[in-house]
Amino acid sequence: MTINRGAIEQLRKAVGADHVVSDPHDLVIFERDASITGSLPDAIVYPFGAEEVAAVVKIARAHGLPVVPRGAGTGLSGGAVTRRGGIALSLARMHRILEIDQAGRTAMVEPGVVNADLSVEAARQGLFYAPDPSSQKACTIGGNAAENSGGPHCLYYGVTTNHIVGMEVVLADGTIHWMGGDDPDRPGLDLLGMLVGSEGTMCVITRILVRLLPIPEAVRTLMAAFPTIETASHAVSSVIGHGIVPAALEMMDDVTVGAVEAHYHAGYPTEAGAVLLVEVDGLTESAEELMVEIRRILEANEAFACRLAAGEAERQLLWAGRKGAIGALGRIKPNYYLHDGVVPRTRLPEVLHSVGEIGHHYRLPVANVFHAGDGNLHPNILFDLREAGVMEKVEKAGEEMLRACIDAGGTLSGEHGIGLEKNAFMPWIFSPDDLDQMHRVKDLLDPKGMLNPGKIFPDPEQQDARLVARSGVAAEARWW
Amino acid sequence: MVDGLGAPATTRPGNAEELAAALKEAAAAGQAVIPVGGGRALGMGNPPERFDLALETVGLDRLVEYSPADLTVTVEAGMRLEALQSELARAGQFLPLDPFGGPGHSVGGLLACGWSGPLRLRYGTARDYLVGLRVALPDGRLARSGGRVVKNVSGYDLNKLHLGALGSLGVIVEASFKVYPKPLSEVTVSFSGGFEDAWAEAERALGLAMAPVALELLQLGGRPKLVGRIAGSEEGTRRIRRELGWEDADGDFWTDHARRGADRWARVSVRRGALAGLLRQLPEPARWVAHPGVGVAHWFDFDDPEQFLAIRRAAEAEGGSVVLLAAPPDFKRAVGAWGRPPAEVDLMRRLRDAFDPGRTLSPGRYLV
Numbered sequence: 141m142t143i144n145r146g147a148i149e150q151l152r153k154a155v156g157a158d159h160v161v162s163d164p165h166d167l168v169i170f171e172r173d174a175s176i177t178g179s180l181p182d183a184i185v186y187p188f189g190a191e192e193v194a195a196v197v198k199i200a201r202a203h204g205l206p207v208v209p210r211g212a213g214t215g216l217s218g219g220a221v222t223r224r225g226g227i228a229l230s231l232a233r234m235h236r237i238l239e240i241d242q243a244g245r246t247a248m249v250e251p252g253v254v255n256a257d258l259s260v261e262a263a264r265q266g267l268f269y270a271p272d273p274s275s276q277k278a279c280t281i282g283g284n285a286a287e288n289s290g291g292p293h294c295l296y297y298g299v300t301t302n303h304i305v306g307m308e309v310v311l312a313d314g315t316i317h318w319m320g321g322d323d324p325d326r327p328g329l330d331l332l333g334m335l336v337g338s339e340g341t342m343c344v345i346t347r348i349l350v351r352l353l354p355i356p357e358a359v360r361t362l363m364a365a366f367p368t369i370e371t372a373s374h375a376v377s378s379v380i381g382h383g384i385v386p387a388a389l390e391m392m393d394d395v396t397v398g399a400v401e402a403h404y405h406a407g408y409p410t411e412a413g414a415v416l417l418v419e420v421d422g423l424t425e426s427a428e429e430l431m432v433e434i435r436r437i438l439e440a441n442e443a444f445a446c447r448l449a450a451g452e453a454e455r456q457l458l459w460a461g462r463k464g465a466i467g468a469l470g471r472i473k474p475n476y477y478l479h480d481g482v483v484p485r486t487r488l489p490e491v492l493h494s495v496g497e498i499g500h501h502y503r504l505p506v507a508n509v510f511h512a513g514d515g516n517l518h519p520n521i522l523f524d525l526r527e528a529g530v531m532e533k534v535e536k537a538g539e540e541m542l543r544a545c546i547d548a549g550g551t552l553s554g555e556h557g558i559g560l561e562k563n564a565f566m567p568w569i570f571s572p573d574d575l576d577q578m579h580r581v582k583d584l585l586d587p588k589g590m591l592n593p594g595k596i597f598p599d600p601e602q603q604d605a606r607l608v609a610r611s612g613v614a615a616e617a618r619w620w
Numbered sequence: 621m622v623d624g625l626g627a628p629a630t631t632r633p634g635n636a637e638e639l640a641a642a643l644k645e646a647a648a649a650g651q652a653v654i655p656v657g658g659g660r661a662l663g664m665g666n667p668p669e670r671f672d673l674a675l676e677t678v679g680l681d682r683l684v685e686y687s688p689a690d691l692t693v694t695v696e697a698g699m700r701l702e703a704l705q706s707e708l709a710r711a712g713q714f715l716p717l718d719p720f721g722g723p724g725h726s727v728g729g730l731l732a733c734g735w736s737g738p739l740r741l742r743y744g745t746a747r748d749y750l751v752g753l754r755v756a757l758p759d760g761r762l763a764r765s766g767g768r769v770v771k772n773v774s775g776y777d778l779n780k781l782h783l784g785a786l787g788s789l790g791v792i793v794e795a796s797f798k799v800y801p802k803p804l805s806e807v808t809v810s811f812s813g814g815f816e817d818a819w820a821e822a823e824r825a826l827g828l829a830m831a832p833v834a835l836e837l838l839q840l841g842g843r844p845k846l847v848g849r850i851a852g853s854e855e856g857t858r859r860i861r862r863e864l865g866w867e868d869a870d871g872d873f874w875t876d877h878a879r880r881g882a883d884r885w886a887r888v889s890v891r892r893g894a895l896a897g898l899l900r901q902l903p904e905p906a907r908w909v910a911h912p913g914v915g916v917a918h919w920f921d922f923d924d925p926e927q928f929l930a931i932r933r934a935a936e937a938e939g940g941s942v943v944l945l946a947a948p949p950d951f952k953r954a955v956g957a958w959g960r961p962p963a964e965v966d967l968m969r970r971l972r973d974a975f976d977p978g979r980t981l982s983p984g985r986y987l988v
Contacts, residue, residue, distance in 0.1 A: 244893055288773045299771065301780075302748050317964055323940040324915050325734065325745075325784075325889040327987055328962040329971060333747060333780025337773050357829040377689050383712055383801030385691075423830045426856030482769045484690040514771045515690070554771040562774075570764065570775060577755075577763035578776045580974045596775065 142225075143182035147203040151185055151227075154195040159186040159233070170210065170220075170228040174275075176477050176531075177218040177560045181208070181228035188233045190308055190316045190346040197344065198314035200227055206593045209340040211251065211283025214275040216478055217559030219287060219339045223594035224601075229344060231282050237261050238347070245352045246305055246322055251282020251345050258350070267352035270297035273555070274463045282345045288337030290555030292388040292462070293419075295513035297353070299555065301336040308347035309335060312586035322349065334581065339557050340592040342585045356421035359387075360431045361455045364443040365412035369393050369508065372414035373488040375441035376512045379418070379434055380485065386434065388419040389513030393492075395472070396465050396507040396520075403468035406461030407454075409445045416443070416512065417462055465509040466520065472505060473522035477534050480556035481545030485515040494544040495519045502537040516554035517545065539565070558596045566598055622654055622985075623667035623949040627674035634679040636696070636754065636762055636793040643791060644760025646673050647980040654982050655787040657698060657729025660721045660881075663946025664733055665786055665985030666957045677728050680793055683707055685768065692751065694768055694796040697728025713799045716743035718834075718874070720909075720918060721881035721945070728792040734784025737878065738834035738849070741913040743800065746783060752796035753779045755789075758980045768796045781971070788986040789975040803833070803851035805858075808873055809866035811846040818844045819896050821866075822912040830860050836877065837910040839899075840920075847873055880909060882920040884947045888931070889916050890940030901934055903927045918945070925954040936960050958987040 143162065151160045161167065161184040172178040182205070187193045200207045206226030213220050222228050235252035242265045249258060255276040259268045272291035273279055279289070285307065290299045297303075306320035320332035335343050366372035372391055379386065392400065392415045397408045408415045416438070420430045435446055449455035461468075469476055483491045492508060499506035499521065510518040519541050523530045542552060542565060551569055552562045566575065575597065582589075582597070594602060621627075633639035646653045652670035656662065657677050677698035684694040688711035695704055701715075702723050708714050718737035719730060731753075736745040743749065752766035765778035782789055811821050818837055825832055825848055834849040847869060850860045861868075888908075890898055892915035899910060899917060903924070910917035919942075922928050928951075932942040936959060944957040962968070969988040 244891065288777070290771060290773075294771065298744075298748060299773075301777065302744065317967075319964065321939060322891045323889050323938070325736075325887060325941070325943070326962065327941050327943055327958045328965065329785055329789075329968045329988070330747070330780040330783060331964055331967065331971075333777060333783075337777050342776075380691065380801075381689050383804060385801065422852065423856040423859060425859055426830070426853040429853040429855045482767075482771050484687060484692065484769055486687065486689045511771075515769060516771050549768060551767045551769050551772045552774040554769075555773055557773055558775065566775065569767065573761040574764045574775075576761065577757070577765065577778060581776060581778065581781070581971065584970055584974050 143205060144203065147199060147205065148183060150199045151183065151196060154199060155185055155187045155192050170213070170222070173213045173215045173218060173220040175216050175218040175221070175559065175561055177221050179221050179223050180225065181222035182225045184228045184230060186230050186233050190310055193229070193310045193344050193346050194314045194316050196227065196229060197310055197312065201312070201314060201588070201590060206590055207344070208592050209286065209344045211280035211286070212254070212278045214279040215283060215287060215557065215559065216480065217553065217557040217561040219557050219559040219592070219595065221560055223560055231280070234346065240265055240352070242267065244322060246349055247352055248347060248349050249281050250347060251280060253281045255279050255281060255284060262352050263355065266355055268355050269350060270303055270353055271300045274466065281348055281350065285336055285345050285348055286338065286340050287557040290511070290516065292390050292511060295389055295511065296385055296387040301333065303351045304332065304336050304348060305351050306349035307332060307335065307345050309343035309345055311343050312588065312591050320349070339559060339595055341582060341595055342591060358424040358427040359419060359421040359455065360427045361417065361419045361449040361458055362431060362435060363408065363447045363458050364416045364418065364438045365409040365445040366414045366416065367442055368413040369492050370489040371442045372416050373492065373512065375416065375438050375443060376488070377486055378437050378441050380513070382433070382437055384430060384434060386418050386420045386513065388417065390417040390462050391415070391508070391510055391512035392462065392465060393508040395505060396469065396509045399468040399471050399507065400461040400465050402471055404457070404461045404464060406457050407447065408461060412445070417458055462509070469507050469520055469522055472507070473524050475523050475525045477521040477523070477538055479517070479519045479521070479538050479541055480553050481517045481542050481550055482554040483515045483517065483545050483548045483550035487548040487550070488512065488515060491517065491544050491548050495541050498537050498540045498544070502533045504533060504537055514554070515550070560595060563596055564598055564602065566596070622662050622671060623952065625668060625671045627654070628672055630674040630676060632676045632679045636680065636756065639675065639677070639680065639791060639793055640756035640760050640762050642675060643756050643758055647758040647978050650978065651980065652983050653980050655732065655791045657726030658700060658724040660725045661729055661733040661735060661945070664944070664957065665982065666952055667949045667984065668982060669984035675791060677726055677793070684794060688713060691799050692768055692770060692796060693799050694752070694794065695727055696794050697792045698726050701725045701727060701730065708799055712802050714802055715797055715799050716749065717746055718878055720878060722878045727795055731783055731792055731795060732785065732787040738836050738911060741831070741835055741911060742833035747780065749798040750779050750783060750795060751798050753782055753792060754794035755782055755791065756793050757790045758976045758978065762793065766796065770798045786982060786986040788972055788981050788988065791981070805854040806849065806851040806871070807857055807861055808869045808871045809848050809850065809861060809864055810869040811866040812843050815844050815900070818846050819912065821846055825864060826913045828860055828863055830856055831913065835911065835913050837912050839906060839908050841907065849874065880918070882946065884922055884951065885918055885920045885945045886922070887916060887943045887945055888919055888935055888940070890935050890938045891915050894938040894940065898931070898935055898938065902931060925951060928955050932959050961987060
């Protein structure tokens with residue numbers, strides 16, 4: 141795809157000349173997101189407000205240009221990659237928290253608001269925004285809504301879609317719509333629910349009304365070590381089996397613990413085969429009572445070195461290790477491929493065993509750090525891109541790991557999205573009729589397929605979009 | 621019978637494939653099909669334009685998969701809610717779906733009608749715990765969305781599209797849910813007083829460090845009554861009960877409460893902050909049950925269309941709605957089941973056309 145001068149001129153007129161970037165050297169900045177795929181846009185456009193977004197969409201439509209909305213570019217499934225070129229539509233300038241309604245417990249935000257910033261701002265009024273992806277210091281609410289992002293605390297609180305009350309969106313025809321609202325049980329089809337998680341393929345989100353929750357009175361965080369990942373998995377199932385659903389239940393394997401401990405000194409026992417972080421919140425009495433019970437269950441399942449965070453500082457340290465785990469893995473290898481599969485919780489031990497064997501087979505180190513409570517695995521395949529032919533092995537291993545999840549009754553993605561990364565695998569879990577149902581909706585809302593083309597659905601034009609297939613060493617070296 | 625119209629024919633398929641085939645055949649013949657589950661919510665919607673075939677889901681009543689340790693269950697659509705709850709109860713679990721108008725709701729019917737109950741205060745509605753659907757479409761295809769695991773972002777979330785659509789895009793044949801462990805401890809408490817006192821108490825209860833899991837304000841003759849359900853750990857429940865200081869009440873209240881319904885009733889929905897104002901406007905002697913923590917009330921036994929429309933206009937002026945759950949056909953024709961069409965009605969209509977171009981499913985009943 142190339143973009144003609146006329147289109148550039150129109151875009152400049154629509155959003156201001158300073159907010160259109162088309163110099164090839166600058167376009168490289170938006171070639172990638174946090175996945176292992178990449179493709180150059182023809183232009184980067186920074187609109188401000190729904191009207192400008194709508195104008196850009198109309199111009200793109202007139203010139204047959206794809207439009208790919210982009211938040212912070214932290215996505216792991218290639219959702220923000222301009223697969224067929226066109227316009228990378230950055231919502232970064234739209235980053236205001238417009239209103240926090242303390243009594244109604246909602247916030248109206250622009251899509252470029254950073255996830256963690258919203259909770260910091262809401263905390264002044266005793267409220268917080270529950271979905272907490274590990275990238276929350278960078279990722280945006282708009283990107284979270286497009287991907288239906290999760291996070292450690294979604295075990296108890298639910299994922300992004302459970303916390304979005306309304307959205308203003310621009311559709312592919314350039315019209316602006318308000319979907320949803322803060323009155324319950326709205327008559328009519330739930331278009332809002334359908335658009336959340338549609339990965340930029342059906343709309344551009346320009347404003348979001350989110351639900352906020354009161355900050356719990358007490359939070360208790362426990363770290364527990366286990367001899368093996370299997371014993372830790374059984375302990376997780378046992379906690380749930382006792383009728384306790386903690387706020388978060390996170391697991392790290394020995395590879396992760398080693399890297400994290402070297403980096404953060406979070407106090408994880410490095411001799412452990414797996415470390416669990418368990419958090420409960422609510423009333424002081426309840427949190428105490430539940431934590432005593434949880435600790436009893438964990439210890440009956442071979443937990444050792446249990447440590448209850450003594451205060452907020454220690455709690456933050458325990459979480460810093462978990463949330464920063466991916467970065468810490470850079471100590472082992474410079475590059476990683478972070479996967480995202482889901483299995484029924486009870487199948488975790490066998491699937492993790494398979495994941496380990498697959499890594500072993502391809503001689504690739506694998507670090508597991510994941511949401512054990514809801515069976516959401518994140519195997520990290522660690523590698524060094526400078527090794528010749530390594531990408532092929534990495535992709536092969538990743539695909540086999542996903543296959544293991546599906547064979548255990550699971551699904552392709554719990555929170556990262558399908559994007560470019562997994563669209564070819566969609567037929568593993570959805571029949572042609574299932575995909576046809578999704579296509580009816582897509583074809584209605586975006587008949588020309590101009591919004592984020594080549595994503596979610598199997599793409600007949602897709603060749604190898606991965607970095608390894610690109611133009612050689614210089615491009616690859618830029619990555620890390 | 622739907623709005624006084626009897627079904628000329630009835631079919632009771634024994635499984636999803638038979639149901640899809642029957643639907644396809646009826647659609648090809650240009651027939652109008654009304655899916656029927658437990659028949660408890662057939663009062664919803666406008667009187668049908670046509671009615672040729674009642675497509676009953678009673679034969680699809682199997683528990684497909686239940687894995688207590690995974691907190692997930694998959695059932696066929698015709699299964700009765702009570703049957704599902706008793707299966708779950710054997711493992712100390714439950715589905716927090718406690719609609720009025722029971723017993724006898726089918727799971728699929730409930731999802732199609734989008735009903736919920738008092739527990740939505742804590743657990744949300746089916747929208748929040750429905751994780752997968754299988755739907756028969758008028759062209760005979762069986763399509764799935766979501767899955768059977770608790771967390772899933774694979775593909776479009778079309779569960780949401782069918783939920784509350786009154787079966788006008790397709791007929792739900794199977795559903796998967798996230799289920800919940802029963803609370804470790806639970807008590808029911810109540811408070812009686814004038815409306816303003818009761819409302820103030822409701823606000824106090826909702827502002828506690830652990831809000832009740834359900835909170836109902838009832839005006840059914842006599843003084844308004846508040847009933848709260850406190851659930852959590854034993855210590856926590858004890859503390860909240862003490863802080864509230866209401867009278868202890870019988871937990872059986874909730875079983876009786878779920879039986880509420882009427883020949884004429886409607887659901888009033890507004891943003892939470894506007895509900896009290898709307899309740900004050902209901903014409904005396906009004907009978908209603910409200911969820912003060914949610915912004916929803918069920919209004920019973922109204923009879924004057926003008927009064928009804930005045931309340932609906934007041935709710936709509938606040939951005940809300942008043943939807944009929946049942947009323948005689950004449951009343952429905954006078955006021956309409958759904959009220960002011962939503963702003964995106966045109967898009968909804970086009971979506972419906974993409975699924976049901978021949979208007980086979982319940983023509984005229986839904987708002988598109």
